[in-house]
Amino acid sequence: MKFTLSWLRDHLDTTCSLHEIADTLTRIGLEVEEVTNPAEALAPFRVAEVLSAERHPQADKLQVLSVDAGEGPVQVVCGAPNARAGMKGVFGPPGAYVPGSDLTLKVAAIRGVESRGMMCSVRELQLGEEHDGIIELAVDAPVGSSFARYAGLDDPVFDVALTPNRPDCLGVRGIARDLAAAGLGTLREQPVRPVAARFPNPIAIRVEEGSGCEAFAGRLIRGVRNGASPEWLKRRLIAVGLRPISALVDITNFFSLDQARPLHVYDAAKLKGAVVARRARNGERFLALNDKEYAVTGEDCVIADEQAVLGLGGVMGGAETGVSERTTELLLECAWFDPERIGATGRRHTITSDARARFERGVDPTALEAMTEAATAMIVELCGGEASEVAVATTERWREVVAPRTVRFRPDRTADLAGLDLPASEQTNILQRLGFEVTGDGVLPPGWRPDIDGEADLVEEVARIHGFDGIPSSPLPRPAGVARPTATAAQRLERRVRRAAAANGLVEAITWSFVSEAEAAPFGPDQQEAAWIVANPISEELKVMRPSLLPGLLAAARRNLDRGATSVRLFEIGRRYLADAERPTLGIVLAGEAAPRRWQHGKAQPFTPFDVKAEVLALLEAAGAPVSNLQVFPDAGPTWHPGRSATVRLGPKAVLAAFGELHPRLARQFDVPAGTQAAELFLDAIPAPRGATRTRPAFTPPTLQPVTRDFAFIVPDELAADALVRAVRGAEKAxxxxxxxxxxxxxxxGQLSLAVEVVLQPTERTLTDDEIAAVSARIVSAAEKLGARLRG
Incomplete structure (x- = not known):
């Protein structure tokens, strides 16, 4: 929610400083994210007088101006058709940054004539869209003065982050009310003066039961002139990021921001018969104000005439009946819609609008007629015309909506729930300043506070206005003894592998859980893994919940390589989102150059699949997996390079990890070097160690010297080295x-030879030569069963 300081002071009579207001807003729960001042960007620009204007000697459409900005005549080349001697405008000196053109002014020669600055247009200073000529100021504008101060642009803008339970603070009036309750001033009275009805409303207004619209106030205003808004209204909308369109549209936007009350205006000449709020019918469509066509459903509330749908009620109006500069008759709509219906409709059609943001949180139902009168008064004041009688249509449920709600309140509950011991009179005073009516042990919340549902909500109001910083600090009770660990087995596993990965020299990365459809596609088609599509994504690039951690890690690796990194070693622990569940996973990416593998090489070498395999096995061991029983199966799937990838399994089906070199196609897609290595460890597939306890077993080193023997085997080309090692280990398990x-x-x-180092560890006594020879014979026998033979 954005608003300016002057706008706030229209509602709040206060002398407090900007910082006091910002601090108080945050203290009472309306967090101020930013305070900016447009005048700071326009500080270099001055009011200047054009002393003379002569035709440029080399260009018919340019003029050479002599400009006085308070420091004597300055020569400026200008192409504006309205530049003339004697006028006053806005001058930007060399060194000034022009926000609308995104350039910094400097002394330059234009067609051979030196120009020492610039006379600025409205669009160049981002004050509007006009660009036909330079800004023309009043003849009494003081030469040399700050343009921002002269034009009233020295008006700080607050940007406040609101919680969803405060729909009243989506209007400046609600924020001013909270500040007044907090003691920063007095809320200004703004009585609504009814506009006299000149004729009956010729347009029938109806509301169908169950439509989602519980009340609809409509008023015809004829004889209007829909021109540009006055400057004060334009400046306010521009300051908060809205583009002025026309007086009628700007008035509806003003009420949405000023009173948290969305309104809508229809060009009455384009309406056909009665206007009704009803459920949509299958097959109906309409063109919205955002130039998109929507097919409405039977769950949507629409506003329609006797021929077509005019818009989605409370969400977005239609383009066909929108007002324009030719509008002379309009129908003003001030309605109340069911918040749940509005929220569901907005999500269904992925429409985000200011109206939806307010209606789905709940606007004040008791102010329906008052806001209709206030909006009518502004329309007649700014656009002229005369108004009809107000036609109001409601449903049976409307009585429940506007019926007073009494919430029980006991002042002593504030001490119980919030830890604040305040007198009952002070609590009553706080609630009354917020607009609540206190009667005995009950409180009637005002219509603009639909979030007040129970006694705890009232306690919260008292606590936040008094100040959360006034709540005394008291420690929670702690039972005697040593606190028991609370981490789950899964959390402990993630902590172990995180520490192990960092200790191995990998750098942890944290990437988005969302990826684009193109990035997700290579990682999930076999098992329909890319199934989590976001219905209302932040952007098309963040549309799919990631089926793998690799897209984010590859993007991070690419960014590091682009910035000069020669060796990238990244890991991340996070979730993959598959069709059936979320899966905890550890991802690894190795890109660029590895450290020298042996001292005699002298230079770095590219990463190989064996580098990432070593990382995988080390992390599996840290996770408690039975590494000695694991099997390596070649070819990890289409994501990986054929012949340079594998899976690590505990048995033929339990896949604990996949690793290897990325497929060249994938490396090109993610713009990483060919030969990039990666891996994914599936943490939920790692079995818990048998007999695992919270205590680490005592270190018991062997008491006898181990014996090492080397064997060189001639093996078939197709024999996997892992199979040979497993056969050797199984020859004598003891x-x-x-x-x-x-x-x-x-x-x-020639034939392939593999050399295997075997370590024997005696436990009871030193092995004799005969015992070692017997074990060696069993090792050779086990290898021969696989087709290997001892090399001679």
Missing amino acids: LIVGARVFDRYQPEG
Whole structure:
């Protein structure tokens, strides 16, 4: 919610400073996100007088002006057709930044004539869309003075973040009321003076039961002139980010921001018969004010005449009956819509509008006729014309909507719920300043506070106006003894692998959980994984809940490489969103150059699948997976390079991780170097260690020296090294505690040789040569069963 300081002071009589107002707003729960002043951007621009204007010697459409901005004559080349001697305008000196043109002025030669600044138009200073000529000021404008101060633009703008339960503060009036209740001034009275009805309303207004519209006030105003809005209204709308359109449209926008009351105006000449609020019928469509066509459903509330749908009630009006500069008769709509129906309709059609934001939170139903009169008065004042009688149509439920609601209130509950011991009189005074009516032990909330539902809500109002900072601090009671751990097994697992990944030199990244459809497509078509489509996305680039962590990590790797990084080692722990559930996952990306693998190489080498495999196995071990029992299966799927990827499994079906080199097609899509390595560890698939406890077992190192033996086998080309290692380890489970391939050799045209290091660990006594020979024989026998033989 944005508003200016002068706008606030229209409602609040206060002498408090800008900082006092901002601090108080945040203190009472209306968080101020930003306070800006447009005058700061326009500080260099001055009121200037054109002393002379002569034709440019080299261009018929340019003039050479002599301009006085308070420091003597300055030569300016100008192409505005309205520039002439004697007029006063706005001058920007060299060094000034022109926001509408996104340029910084400097001394320059234009067609051979030096220009030392610029005479500015409305659009160049972002004060409107006019660009036919330079700004023309009144003849009494003081030369050399600040243009922003002269034009009344020195008006700070507040940007306040509101919680969804405060629909009243979507209007400046509601914010002023809260500040007045907090002691920052007095709320100004704004009595509504009824506009005399000159004739009966010729347009029938009807509301159907169950439509979602519970009340509709309509008033015809004829003889209007829909021109440009006055400058004060334009400035206010521009200051809060709205574009002035026409007086009638600007008035409806003003009431939406000023009173949190959305209104709508129809060109009465375009209406056909009665206007009715009803449920939509299948097949009906309408062109909205945002130039999009919508097919309405039977769950939507629409405003229609006897021929067509005019708009989605409370969400967006239609373009066909919108007012224009030719409008001379209009129908003013001031209605009340069911908040739940409005919210559902907006979400269904993915429409976000100021009207929807207010109606779905709940506008004041008791101010229907008062707002109709106030809007009529402004329309007649600014556009002329005369008004009809007000036609009001309501449903049976309307009586319930406007019926007074009494909420029980006991002042002693404030101490129980909020920890504030305040006198009952002070609490009553706070509620009354907020517009509540206190009667005995009951409170009647005003119509603009639909969020007040129970006693706790009243306590909250008292506490926030008194000040949350006034609540005394008191520690929560703590039971005796040492606190028990509260982390779940899944949380402890994530903590272990996070620490292990960081200790291994990987850098943690946190990326978006949303990706584009193009980024999600390569990671989920086989299992329909990319199934979580956001109905109302922030943007098309953030439309799908990620089926993999790799898109975000690859994008992060690309950004780092683009900025000169030579080696990128990233990991992330997060969720993948699959068709059946969310899956906790750890993703890894290695891109660029790895550190030298051996001291004698002397230079960095590209990452290989074995680098990422080592990371995967280390993290699985840290997670408690039985690494010695894991199997590596080649080819991890279409995401990965064929022949340079694999999955790590516990048995044929339990996949714990996938790793390897990215498919070249995928590397090109994400613009990362060919040979980029990646992995995903599926944390929910890792089995919990058997007999796991919260305490770490005592360290018990072996008491006897281990024995190491090397074996070199001639193996078939198709034999996986992992299969050979597993066979060797299984040859003597009681003694063999480790086995690894440490060399691979294959001469050109010759047979493949794999060298395996085996570690024997005796536990009771030192092994004899005969016992070691017996174990070696069993190892050779196990390898021979796979087609391998000991190399001679």
